[in-house]
Each structure stands twice: as structure tokens, then as C-alpha cells.
Amino acid sequence: AEHALLTEWEELEKEYLNLEEDHKLYQTKIDEMKKSQDVCSKGISHQKYRIKQILESVKKAEASSKNAEDLAKLKEIQKKATNRKNQFREMEDILPHKNGVYLSIILGEVNVSLLSKQDKFTYKQEYEKFKLVCTVITLVWAICLLTFLAGYRWFDAAFDFLLVWYYCTLTIREHILKVNGSRIKGWWVLHHFVSTVCAGIILIWPESDSFRKFRDQFMYFSIYLALIQIMQFYYQTGALYRLRALGERHSMDISVEGFQSWMWRGLTYLLPFLFGAYLFQLYNAYVLYQLSHDPKCEEWQVYVLAIIFLVLFAGNTLTLLGVVKKKLSK
Amino acid sequence: AEHALLTEWEELEKEYLNLEEDHKLYQTKIDEMKKSQDVCSKGISHQKYRIKQILESVKKAEASSKNAEDLAKLKEIQKKATNRKNQFREMEDILPHKNGVYLSIILGEVNVSLLSKQDKFTYKQEYEKFKLVCTVITLVWAICLLTFLAGYRWFDAAFDFLLVWYYCTLTIREHILKVNGSRIKGWWVLHHFVSTVCAGIILIWPESDSFRKFRDQFMYFSIYLALIQIMQFYYQTGALYRLRALGERHSMDISVEGFQSWMWRGLTYLLPFLFGAYLFQLYNAYVLYQLSHDPKCEEWQVYVLAIIFLVLFAGNTLTLLGVVKKKLSK
Ligand SMILES: CC(C)(COP(=O)(O)OP(=O)(O)OC[C@H]1O[C@@H](n2cnc3c(N)ncnc32)[C@H](O)[C@@H]1OP(=O)(O)O)[C@@H](O)C(=O)NCCC(=O)NCCS
Ligand SMILES: CC(C)(COP(=O)(O)OP(=O)(O)OC[C@H]1O[C@@H](n2cnc3c(N)ncnc32)[C@H](O)[C@@H]1OP(=O)(O)O)[C@@H](O)C(=O)NCCC(=O)NCCS
Numbered sequence: 088a089e090h091a092l093l094t095e096w097e098e099l100e101k102e103y104l105n106l107e108e109d110h111k112l113y114q115t116k117i118d119e120m121k122k123s124q125d126v127c128s129k130g131i132s133h134q135k136y137r138i139k140q141i142l143e144s145v146k147k148a149e150a151s152s153k154n155a156e157d158l159a160k161l162k163e164i165q166k167k168a169t170n171r172k173n174q175f176r177e178m179e180d181i182l183p184h185k186n187g188v189y190l191s192i193i194l195g196e197v198n199v200s201l202l203s204k205q206d207k208f209t210y211k212q213e214y215e216k217f218k219l220v221c222t223v224i225t226l227v228w229a230i231c232l233l234t235f236l237a238g239y240r241w242f243d244a245a246f247d248f249l250l251v252w253y254y255c256t257l258t259i260r261e262h263i264l265k266v267n268g269s270r271i272k273g274w275w276v277l278h279h280f281v282s283t284v285c286a287g288i289i290l291i292w293p294e295s296d297s298f299r300k301f302r303d304q305f306m307y308f309s310i311y312l313a314l315i316q317i318m319q320f321y322y323q324t325g326a327l328y329r330l331r332a333l334g335e336r337h338s339m340d341i342s343v344e345g346f347q348s349w350m351w352r353g354l355t356y357l358l359p360f361l362f363g364a365y366l367f368q369l370y371n372a373y374v375l376y377q378l379s380h381d382p383k384c385e386e387w388q389v390y391v392l393a394i395i396f397l398v399l400f401a402g403n404t405l406t407l408l409g410v411v412k413k414k415l416s417k
Numbered sequence: 418a419e420h421a422l423l424t425e426w427e428e429l430e431k432e433y434l435n436l437e438e439d440h441k442l443y444q445t446k447i448d449e450m451k452k453s454q455d456v457c458s459k460g461i462s463h464q465k466y467r468i469k470q471i472l473e474s475v476k477k478a479e480a481s482s483k484n485a486e487d488l489a490k491l492k493e494i495q496k497k498a499t500n501r502k503n504q505f506r507e508m509e510d511i512l513p514h515k516n517g518v519y520l521s522i523i524l525g526e527v528n529v530s531l532l533s534k535q536d537k538f539t540y541k542q543e544y545e546k547f548k549l550v551c552t553v554i555t556l557v558w559a560i561c562l563l564t565f566l567a568g569y570r571w572f573d574a575a576f577d578f579l580l581v582w583y584y585c586t587l588t589i590r591e592h593i594l595k596v597n598g599s600r601i602k603g604w605w606v607l608h609h610f611v612s613t614v615c616a617g618i619i620l621i622w623p624e625s626d627s628f629r630k631f632r633d634q635f636m637y638f639s640i641y642l643a644l645i646q647i648m649q650f651y652y653q654t655g656a657l658y659r660l661r662a663l664g665e666r667h668s669m670d671i672s673v674e675g676f677q678s679w680m681w682r683g684l685t686y687l688l689p690f691l692f693g694a695y696l697f698q699l700y701n702a703y704v705l706y707q708l709s710h711d712p713k714c715e716e717w718q719v720y721v722l723a724i725i726f727l728v729l730f731a732g733n734t735l736t737l738l739g740v741v742k743k744k745l746s747k
Contacts, residue, residue: 089487092474096494099467103501106460110508113453117511117532120446127443130436137429144422157419164426171433178440181447193586195543197529197593202447213525241717244621255585256523263527291574293623387571 226313250286274406372396556643580616604736702726
């Protein structure tokens with residue numbers, strides 16, 4: 088038996104030598120890849136720099152020239168430059184991106200680039216699933232808190248903690264999405280920051296008269312929001328799959344009528360509920376504002392939360408109107 | 418001027434064609450690198466699997482054989498296998514690693530591997546700097562809270578928020594370090610989880626008699642901890658630089674006497690203060706336990722915090738004793 092084992096080991100050793108070769112080759116491939124990466128990155132920034140210079144000269148020439156033919160030529164250059172910029176965007180898809188301030192603070196300088204379309208798609212899909220799971224948990228929890236868990240401040244606190252954690256995590260993931268080229272509007276990300284602060288303030292709101300008066304309303308609001316978020320999940324994943332099937336998200340053009348009509352149908356369902364949620368936020372702000380005028384109310388949380396809900400209402404409404412307007416104009 | 422611009426644009430266009438070639442080459446290099454990566458990963462898992470099988474057979478053979486020479490051969494195989502495993506560890510340094518549960522939940526399936534020694538070193542260095550900056554902020558803040566900001570619950574809450582955020586962020590970064598092969602003990606990471614919970618509970622502790630009685634003590638404790646953490650920073654970055662100069666962290670061997678003596682000198686300074694901090698935690702637990710027996714005290718936070726501080730004391734002390742014992746036996 089010992090002998091058999093020894094020969095077996097020696098065989099394995101031979102395979103190991105091969106593996107060592109593969110490993111060395113792998114290191115070489117990494118180095119080559121990085122070098123090639125550098126060449127591309129530098130090339131793109133050089134081109135961008137030059138294009139910027141040319142466009143500036145074009146602007147100047149346009150101002151001074153009045154010849155129609157010349158102006159046409161200048162317009163042509165501008166059009167080509169815009170085109171070129173879109174091409175760079177495509178090229179940058181497989182180049183690593185620098186983390187912004189937020190990710191640098193939270194994660195440090197670790198590279199979170201997803202270097203293929205497939206990886207990006209999977210990551211986005213997972214992000215939507217993560218939101219869905221957390222939403223369902225908050226939904227069930229909020230219902231429990233309104234029924235048989237009512238009156239235990241401890242469970243309320245745990246719920247608020249969950250919200251703080253959830254919104255915090257969302258902002259991290261959304262920044263990763265942004266680094267990887269998602270066009271998610273800045274406000275939705277900021278909105279999750281503000282929501283984190285909002286949940287944090289509710290968390291430290293001492294159990295007082297004002298707290299008890301607002302608490303149930305906040306639970307109803309959370310339930311309503313959770314239900315909407317489930318609808319959003321179906322819309323967003325639907326859009327994700329369809330756009331993937333269409334090939335490219337950002338080079339989407341108007342001729343893709345199937346997608347457009349699907350999208351508008353989805354939005355028609357969604358928009359009334361979304362505006363309903365924003366009105367609910369306005370109503371929250373109003374109720375809190377009234378509460379804060381109660382002479383018995385001493386908690387600063389009430390007043391600050393009123394302002395936060397007002398900000399959420401205003402930011403959401405304006406952004407959503409902007410999105411709809413832009414979609415209509417396409 | 419229009420003409421000059423047009424020729425300039427055409428020149429740029431030519432360069433762009435080169436860039437397109439470079440970009441294609443880059444995509445090829447990525448693909449090759451990934452393929453080579455796959456080969457290595459599979460090779461290593463195959464070897465590991467075979468070695469495990471062989472070691473099992475060796476165990477069986479050892480039990481049945483009594484021949485001294487055979488036994489020596491079997492021991493030889495075992496020694497070689499251990500060696501081989503260390504070699505795999507080295508090889509895996511430049512292979513991507515799967516995120517654990519925690520990172521998968523927070524970040525999702527994004528790859529946070531650092532694929533070179535240099536990147537790992539930079540990341541660790543940055544992690545230490547991040548801790549230092551946050552520590553100095555808490556130090557200054559805690560001193561303010563003890564002097565001219567005393568009595569504003571709002572500033573206290575913001576301080577506790579900062580601690581929650583800081584410890585949360587630490588655990589994320591430490592998990593990234595672990596994914597990249599750091600040997601940081603599980604307890605220190607867990608310790609930061611527990612600290613997050615601890616700060617969270619202090620955050621929601623209503624302003625009551627018990628809160629006011631413990632508040633100053635907690636501030637003194639925070640200051641003491643911050644001072645120690647600054648000492649730790651000097652020790653850890655010192656160790657980091659020295660080990661880097663020595664070449665390899667994990668293949669460190671006893672002959673490197675210079676490092677060993679430096680380390681022991683550092684530890685001799687550090688250890689008394691660390692044990693002092695743990696005794697402080699024990700004292701916190703004791704004071705809180707006493708407070709919780711006060712008939713006027715109704716807050717559940719007091720009792721729970723007493724337990725948490727006791728857990729921190731016990732875990733820290735045991736882990737530190739374990740670390741010292743292991744270092745002594747080397
Ligand atoms: C109105 C709405 C349905 C439009 O969605 P849309 O059709 O995908 O909008 P856009 O075309 O502007 O999307 C651009 C990108 O942002 C993403 N995005 C849009 N809204 C988002 C949101 N609320 N959260 C996360 N990502 C969002 C899209 O998925 C898309 O990503 P991609 O570039 O990676 O493909 C969507 O913005 C929405 O649901 N907003 C309401 C959010 C809200 O108010 N939630 C809580 C209520 S308080
Ligand atoms: C005792 C101590 C100084 C030993 O440090 P050390 O000599 O680096 O210990 P080890 O050799 O076991 O270190 C192994 C790895 O863990 C890291 N590490 C050790 N303690 C760490 C800690 N507290 N935080 C983060 N990383 C730590 C080391 O940097 C090393 O990393 P590497 O594998 O990437 O090179 C250190 O563990 C320590 O400071 N512990 C006390 C922590 C504490 O109690 N803090 C708060 C007081 S409540």
C-alpha cells in the first residue's frame with residue numbers, strides 16, 4: 088500500500104509541474120492584459136482631450152464664420168464628435184472605472200468594475216432581487232407590528248434598524264451600479280441616503296406622545312411603500328430582460344416600438360401609485376408639522392421628520408415628472 | 418480655419434482606428450486571461466482533491482502498518498502535502514476569490530479580489546489610515562462632548578451614529594481583507610459587529626437617569642479606546658512595512674530575528690494598555706449591571722449593554738491571550 092501511495096504521489100507531482108507552468112502563463116496573461124488596458128485607457132483619454140480642444144475651436148470658428156458651407160462642415164464635425172463620444176462609452180464598458188468618493192470611503196480603493204455585459208446584467212438582476220427580498224421582509228414585519236407586536240418599542244426599534252441597514256446597503260450597491268455605467272438618476276440614490284437618515288431619526292425618537300400618535304401612520308406608509316416596490320420590481324426586471332433581449336440598453340432607439348409600448352403600459356399602472364406615495368409623504372409632513380406645534384411635544388425629531396418628508400415629496404415628484412417628460416419627448 | 422480643423426479631425430480619426438485595434442486586442446487579452454485563470458483554478462482544486470484522498474489513504478495505512486521504514490515514508494508524504502498546500506495558498510494570491518455570505522449580502526456578487534501583492538499592501542495601508550482618521554475624529558468629538566457640548570442629546574446621538582457607521586464600514590473592509598488572504602482573527606471582525614450593535618443600543622437609549630449616570634463613563638472609555646487605537650496604528654503599520662521589506666508575510670520564518678524583536682518590543686508597550694481596555698470593559702459591564710438593579714431604572718438597554726460589555730471583555734481577553742501564546746510558541 089505504501090508503495091502504491093508513493094507512486095500516486097509522484098504522479099500528482101508531475102501534474103503539479105504542469106500546473107506551475109499554467110500558473111506562470113496566467114501571471115504573464117495578467118500582465119499583458121493590464122498593459123493592454125493601460126494602452127486603451129490612455130488612448131481614450133488622449134482622444135477625449137483632443138476632441139475637446141477641437142470642439143472649442145469649432146465653437147470659435149462658428150462664431151466668426153458666416154459662410155453657409157463652412158458652417159455645415161463645422162456642424163458635421165460636431166455631429167461626428169458626439170458619435171465618437173458614444174463609442175468611447177461603449178469602449179469603457181470593459182475598462183475598469185475609478186470608485187467615486189462614497190465607495191472610496193466605504194470600501195477603499197478596491198476595484199468593483201464588472202468587465203462584461205453578462206456580469207453587469209447579473210449584478211443588476213441580483214440588485215433587484217435583493218430589493219424584493221428586503222421589501223417582502225419589511226412588509227411582513229410592518230403588518231406584524233400593526234397587529235400582534237404593537238406596543239413593544241423593542242420590535243419597533245429593530246424594524247427601524249432594518250430600514251437603516253437596508254437603505255444604507257442600497258446606496259452602496261447603487262454606487263457600484265453607477266460605477267459600472269448605470270444611468271440611474273442621482274436623486275434616487277440621494278433619496279436612499281435621505282431615507283437612511285429618516286429611519287435613523289425615527290429609531291432614536293423616544294417613546295412619547297408624539298411618537299405614539301405617528302407610529303401607526305408610519306407603519307401604514309411602510310406597507311404602502313412595500314407594495315409599490317413590489318410593483319416596481321416587476322416593472323424593472325421586465326425592462327431589464329426586454330432591454331437585454333433587444334441587445335443594448337444605451338443604444339436603444341425609437342424604432343423598438345414593442346419595448347416602448349410595453350414600457351408605457353407598465354408606467355401607466357405604476358405612475359398613479361407612485362404619485363400616491365408622494366402624496367402620502369406630503370401628508371406625513373403635514374401631520375408631523377401639526378404635531379410639532381402641540382405644546383406638549385418636546386421632541387426635535389417631529390419637526391425634522393416633517394422637513395425630511397417634505398423634501399422627499401418634492402424631490403420625488405420633480406424627478407418623476409422630469410423622467411416622464413424626457414420619455415415623452417423621445 | 419475650417420479647413421485646418423477638418424484635417425485635424427481626420428488625423429484624429431486615423432489615431433482612432435489604431436485605438437480600435439488596441440481595444441480589440443485588449444478584449445482578446447481579457448478572454449485569454451480568463452481562460453488561463455480557469456485552467457489554474459481547476460488545476461488547483463483538482464490537486465487539492467487528490468491530495469485529500471491520498472492523505473486519507475495515508476492515515477489508513479499508518480494505522481495498519483508497523484514497519485518503521487514504511488511509516489517514515491508515509492510521514493514524508495504528509496510533510497510534502499503540507500508544503501504543497503502552502504504553495505497553493507501562494508498561487509491563489511493572484512486568483513479571484515469568492516465573496517463570503519456577508520459581502521454577498523452587502524455588495525452582491527461583485528469581485529473584490531486584489532490580484533497583486535502591491536495592491537494588497539496598498540489596500541491594507543489604506544485600511545489602517547482609514548481607522549486612524551476615524552479614530553482621531555471620535556477622539557476630538559468625545560472630548561468636545563465631555564466639555565462644551567455636554568448636555569445636548571442631539572450631539573450625543575450624532576456621535577453614536579458615527580460609531581455605528583464606523584464599525585459597520587470596518588467590518589465591510591475587513592471582510593474584503595479576508596477575501597484577499599489576510600489572517601486577521603475572526604474574533605476581531607466579530608468584535609466590530611458587536612461594537613456596532615453596542616453603539617446602536619446606546620444610540621436608542623432614551624435620555625433617562627441611567628443614561629446620564631453612564632454617559633460620561635462611556636465618553637472616557639471612548640477616549641481611552643481612541644488613544645489605544647492610535648498606538649495600534651503605529652504598531653500595525655510598522656509591522657506592515659517591515660514584513661513587506663522582508664518579502665513575504667505568510668512565509669515568515671523564525672530566522673528573521675530583527676522583526677521578531679521589533680514586534681516583541683511593540684507588543685510589550687501595547688499589551689498592558691490593551692488589557693487595561695479590557696478591564697475597562699469589565700468595569701463598564703459591572704457599573705451597568707449595578708444600574709440595572711436600581712428600582713428606578715426601566716430601560717432594557719442597561720441590562721443588555723452590561724451583557725455586551727461582558728462579552729467584549731471575555732472575547733478580547735481570550736483572543737489576545739491566544740495570540741500571545743501562539744507568538745510565544747513560534
Ligand atoms: C419612474 C420609474 C419607474 C422609471 O424607471 P425607468 O423606466 O427604468 O427609468 P430610466 O429609463 O430613467 O432608468 C435609467 C436607469 O435607472 C434605473 N432606475 C430608475 N429608477 C430607479 C430606482 N428608483 N431605483 C433604482 N434604479 C432605478 C433603471 O433601471 C435604469 O438603469 P440602467 O441604466 O442600468 O439600465 C422609476 O424611476 C421609479 O420606479 N421611480 C420611483 C422610485 C420611487 O419613488 N420609489 C419609492 C417611492 S418613495
Ligand atoms: C494583539 C495585536 C497587536 C497583534 O497584532 P499582530 O501581531 O498583527 O497579530 P497577528 O500576527 O495575529 O495578525 C494576523 C493578521 O491580522 C491582522 N490583525 C491583527 N489584529 C487586528 C485587529 N485588531 N484589527 C485588524 N487587523 C488585525 C494583522 O494585521 C495580520 O494581517 P495580515 O494577515 O493581513 O498580515 C492585535 O491583534 C491587536 O491590536 N489586538 C487588539 C484589538 C483590540 O482589542 N482593539 C480594541 C480594544 S477594545
